[in-house]
Amino acid sequence: MLKKSRGNAFGGDAVKALMNEAKRMGMSRVFLGAQKHAVEFYMRLGFVVYGEPFMDAGIAHMHMEKAI
DSSP states (O other): OOGGGTTSSHHHHHHHHHHHHHHHTTOSEEEEEEEGGGHHHHHHTTOEEEEEEEEETTEEEEEEEEEO
């Protein structure tokens, strides 16, 4: 994402739209693998960390989940 776009709620709006679609489809929980530097972003959206860190493409990630 371009730096000038950060802080404009685009990312949060996109995640919320995806969660709404998952709920519409009957899902009650959503899961993701967040790059460690993005964990706080997802926590602000209500996600919680679970499990151990893992590497993906040479980047540290954390498992996260949220009830919807």
